[in-house]
Amino acid sequence: MSIERIHSNQRMSKIVKHKGVVYLCGQVGEGRNISEQTQECLRRVDTLLAEAGSSREQILQAVIWVSDMSLFDGMNAVWDNWIPAGYAPARACGEAALARPDLLVEIIVTAACD
Numbered sequence: 001m002s003i004e005r006i007h008s009n010q011r012m013s014k015i016v017k018h019k020g021v022v023y024l025c026g027q028v029g030e031g032r033n034i035s036e037q038t039q040e041c042l043r044r045v046d047t048l049l050a051e052a053g054s055s056r057e058q059i060l061q062a063v064i065w066v067s068d069m070s071l072f073d074g075m076n077a078v079w080d081n082w083i084p085a086g087y088a089p090a091r092a093c094g095e096a097a098l099a100r101p102d103l104l105v106e107i108i109v110t111a112a113c114d
Contacts, residue, residue: 006051015052021060022052022113026106034066034074034104041107042082054113056082059089063108065096075105 007014016023027048029040049055066075072093083089089109098106 015048017052017113020112020114022049022054022111024048024052024109024111026065026108028098028103028106031104034071035078037104038075038078038107039082041105042078045107045109049109049111052111052113054111056111057084057087058112059083059087059109060112061090061110062092064091064093065098065106065108066093067095067098067104069095071104 002018004017005013005015006017012025014025024045027041027044029037029044031037031040046056049058064075064079066072075093089111096106098104
């Protein structure tokens, strides 16, 4: 059983690859509002997926946490423009208290990889 861990420390790995699947740690973004933070999260997801040999077209599942469900529509507006047509993954979205009060969104992605 071969498990590859990339950008690891004692607490976590940013990327874990196993049997053709890549698991990303939760991504957050800087910004003043939900649109800016979601865009930054998704830029980080793109970067990590590329490093892992994957892409947004290969996302299998996304779990999205927003700090308040009133932000759902703003997050979705960015998400809908980012995810390629015909490649929508299985997805869940819920409300959660995030690690810092200024964080509005966290996105966790699982994808197929080469």
